[in-house]
Amino acid sequence: MSNLLIRNVRPHGGAPTDILIRDGKIEAIGENLEADGVAIEDGRGHIAIPGLVEAHTHLDKSVWGMPWHENAKVATLRERIDFEREKRLEIGIDPHRQSMRQAILLAANGASHIRSHVDIDTTHGLRLMDGIIETREALDGIIDIEIVAFPQSGLVTRPGTVELLDQALSNGAEVLGGIDPCGIDRDPKGHLDAVFGLAEKHGKPIDIHLHEAGELGAFSMEMMFERIRALSMQGRVAISHAFALGAPDYLRVAGLIEQIADLDVRIVTTGSPSSTVPSIMRLKEAGVKVAAGCDGIRDTWGPWGQPDMMDRARILGMKNGLRRDVDLEHALHVCSTGGADVMDIAGYGLDVGCNADFTLLVGETLAHAVVEAAPRPLVVKRGRVVARNGVTEVAIP
Numbered sequence: 170m171s172n173l174l175i176r177n178v179r180p181h182g183g184a185p186t187d188i189l190i191r192d193g194k195i196e197a198i199g200e201n202l203e204a205d206g207v208a209i210e211d212g213r214g215h216i217a218i219p220g221l222v223e224a225h226t227h228l229d230k231s232v233w234g235m236p237w238h239e240n241a242k243v244a245t246l247r248e249r250i251d252f253e254r255e256k257r258l259e260i261g262i263d264p265h266r267q268s269m270r271q272a273i274l275l276a277a278n279g280a281s282h283i284r285s286h287v288d289i290d291t292t293h294g295l296r297l298m299d300g301i302i303e304t305r306e307a308l309d310g311i312i313d314i315e316i317v318a319f320p321q322s323g324l325v326t327r328p329g330t331v332e333l334l335d336q337a338l339s340n341g342a343e344v345l346g347g348i349d350p351c352g353i354d355r356d357p358k359g360h361l362d363a364v365f366g367l368a369e370k371h372g373k374p375i376d377i378h379l380h381e382a383g384e385l386g387a388f389s390m391e392m393m394f395e396r397i398r399a400l401s402m403q404g405r406v407a408i409s410h411a412f413a414l415g416a417p418d419y420l421r422v423a424g425l426i427e428q429i430a431d432l433d434v435r436i437v438t439t440g441s442p443s444s445t446v447p448s449i450m451r452l453k454e455a456g457v458k459v460a461a462g463c464d465g466i467r468d469t470w471g472p473w474g475q476p477d478m479m480d481r482a483r484i485l486g487m488k489n490g491l492r493r494d495v496d497l498e499h500a501l502h503v504c505s506t507g508g509a510d511v512m513d514i515a516g517y518g519l520d521v522g523c524n525a526d527f528t529l530l531v532g533e534t535l536a537h538a539v540v541e542a543a544p545r546p547l548v549v550k551r552g553r554v555v556a557r558n559g560v561t562e563v564a565i566p
Contacts, residue, residue, distance in 0.1 A: 171553040173525070174204050178212030180519050182535045185214060190525040193552040198521060210554065215529040215546050216538055218501070219519045220281020221478035222508025225376075225409050225437045225462025228268035228285040228304065228314070229297040233467050233476070234565070235261065240471065246380065247353070253469045254292050254322055260469065264300025269566050271466055272304055274476035276312040277561045279528030279545040283312060284376070284462070284512055286319035286346050286409075289337050291329045302341055311555050311563055315512060317376050319346035325359040331367070338371040347377035350389050357392050365396045368405070374513075376407040376437065382445055386413025390425055397432050407435040407511055409462075414452075415445030422451075430455045435511040438503075439464040440485040449489050449503055450496065460511035461485055461503045478504040479530070482539050494536035501539050525552035 173190040180186065180198065187202040188195060230253065232238045238260065244252065268285070275283060287298045298316060305314040318337035324330045324347070338345060347364040350357035368375050381389050390413060397406055408429075414436070416422055429436065435458045438447055452459050463481050466474040475481075485491075485500040509517035516524040529547045532538030544559030555562055 171551065172204070172207045173210065173549070173552050173554070174202060174207045175210045175212050175217075175547075175549070177214055178217040178529060179214060180217045182216045182532075182538075188217065190549075190552040193525055194516075195519070195521050195523050195525050210547065212529060213546065216532055216535065217519060217527055217529055218535075219505055219509070219517055219523070220526040220528055220548075220550070221279045221505050222460065222512065222514070223275050223280050223283045223462055223478055224460035224508040224511055225439060225464055226271070226283060226285050227287070227465050227468070228271055228283070228301050229264040229287050230262065230468040230470075231267045231271045231466045232260070232262060232469065233267065233270045233274070235267075238469055240469070249470050250321055250353075254288070254290055256469070264297045265303045266566050268301050268304040269307065271476050272308055272312055272314060273561050273563055273565050275478070276308070276548065276550070277545070277556045277559050278477040278479065279530070279548050279556075280312060280478055281526035281528075281550055282315070282508065282512065282514055284315045284317060284344070284508075286317040286321075286376070286378070287342070288321045289318050289330065289333050290320065290322040291327050291333065292322075294333060295337055295340060298337055298340070298342065308563065310553070311550055311561065315344060316342045317344040317346040318342035319348070319378075321348055321378075323348070323354050324363055325354045325356045331363050334367055335370075338367065338373055343373065344376050345371070345373050347375065349379060349381050350392065351385055352381050357389055361392055361396055365400060365402070368402070369400055374405045374407070375402070376409055378409050380410050380412055382412045383416050386411070387416070387421060387425055391428075393434075394428050394432060397434065404433040406432075407437050407460075409437040410439065410441070410444075411436050411447050412445050414447035426452065426455045426457065430457050433458070435460065437462060437511060438485070440481065440488040442484065442488055446488060449485060449499065450491075453499060458507065458510045459503050460508035479539065480542070483542075486539060494534060497536040497539045501535055526550050
């Protein structure tokens with residue numbers, strides 16, 4: 170925790186002001202603030218926003234900084250999962266080293282929090298999660314990392330996975346994941362009963378990957394809704410991807426969104442250019458909490474992605490056909506405050522009393538900052554400057 174005075178910044182693109190930080194929290198916001206013995210930074214009139222939030226990524230998967238991985242075959246979702254699980258050791262994907270690289274770059278680009286899904290399977294056990302925990306400890310004070318115990322290879326179809334997830338939740342994972350109850354496990358009742366049962370046992374929230382599109386995805390969602398009601402887990406379940414909400418049947422999707430809003434189910438989108446995705450504006454109108462993430466960053470699945478939530482805001486804007494400034498501001502909201510809402514991050518914000526986790530942006534307005542691909546001039550975590558102009562104080566391994 171640090172004391173700091175930052176002069177001449179524009180919170181959310183508003184009028185220039187100063188921000189005074191004491192003991193890692195925002196103590197005052199106003200003009201011409203004074204504080205004896207406190208380090209001073211010149212914000213140079215840049216926009217200040219709360220830290221960006223990476224709410225859906227896979228820190229254990231990236232090949233960033235490694236020799237180029239040649240992706241030489243067309244593969245189904247199941248084949249990509251199996252290839253990655255069986256070949257990651259051969260390829261040399263060290264979970265600690267690779268997660269350090271991605272997390273440091275996210276911090277350099279203004280992120281203050283990460284939710285990372287980490288594979289838990291019978292081939293690797295908890296080894297991958299152990300690597301992410303090591304990274305979380307190494308980057309304490311730089312960026313916060315929340316771990317989702319994620320059964321990507323399946324749960325019902327791979328005996329022993331339930332026991333590993335049980336152990337992962339006891340060993341430091343804050344959230345329980347799931348994946349395509351029909352498409353991967355082909356047993357939606359068995360899969361969801363296991364996931365919700367473990368979550369209830371440990372008192373943990375849930376974040377389920379749902380790639381299933383159309384009516385199949387709608388069916389899986391409705392099975393989740395039944396369990397949320399039965400277990401009183403309103404506000405404790407997130408659905409990542411939720412491709413079924415991008416279906417062309419407007420009225421069918423409307424019925425799903427109505428239930429999602431009623432049950433306070435959170436939606437996490439990547440704005441995937443190659444898939445049907447939820448409309449962030451339609452979800453906004455319904456009052457649904459929506460976050461965003463970069464998903465896989467240059468991994469064995471594909472070469473795309475940048476460890477930068479401003480880049481993801483631009484992708485959301487393009488995928489959702491956003492042009493008005495107010496709508497571009499909402500794309501940025503989804504990549505920052507929206508992520509904090511979905512993850513229930515305490516003390517988040519840019520008001521007096523909030524944790525001093527924020528970043529400066531280049532631009533005349535928030536909309537301008539979204540489309541202007543410029544390095545973040547300054548990143549502050551717990552009241553301490555941790556990155557300048559896209560470079561953190563921690564070296565990338």
